[in-house]
């Protein structure tokens with residue numbers, strides 16, 4: 001979309017917005033973006049941010065509806081990089097996003113290779129992160145059902161706390177503690193015993 005930078009090689013940027021996190025951000029982040037420009041979609045902020053970096057010549061965007069394609073074309077056909085004011089809005093949104101205590105799991109699944117119980121670790125974390133971000137229990141239970149149960153994995157509550165997973169996690173996540181939170185929050189809800 002832009003000319004390659006004068007000093008670097010051309011590069012591509014894939015807006016891997018963590019399962020659509022930037023395109024469908026939590027309410028607190030969406031508020032910042034909408035206050036700055038009520039007309040702009042959240043996805044447009046994410047894609048324009050990715051495309052504004054010097055040297056980026058293509059940004060890939062996952063789309064599954066005609067409206068999304070029309071929206072993308074509306075701001076990419078005559079692309080304008082984010083100006084300083086818009087970059088400040090992005091910085092505020094990033095700060096707010098960083099303040100939300102999600103589990104920094106990248107779903108690399110190194111832990112899955114060593115878990116003797118075949119616990120659905122990354123899927124459990126995705127599910128809990130959805131709850132932390134959107135406070136939507138039905139959506140979080142749906143993620144758990146799909147990413148854990150649907151993949152034949154065991155749920156968080158069946159962890160025997162051997163610690164093998166924590167030895168290989170590149171993110172140094174306290175997996176056992178986080179799985180306890182998953183079990184208390186999501187599996188508690190499943191039994192009609194949601195932790196308050």
Ligand code: SF4
Pocket residue numbers: 114115116117118119121158159160161162163164165166175176179
């Ligand atoms: S601590 Fe739990 S999740 Fe981690 S490897 Fe052991 S059984 Fe699996």
Ligand code: SF4
Pocket residue numbers: 104105106107108109110111112121122168169170171172173175
């Ligand atoms: S090793 Fe760590 S970052 Fe990778 S999937 Fe497991 S918990 Fe997530």
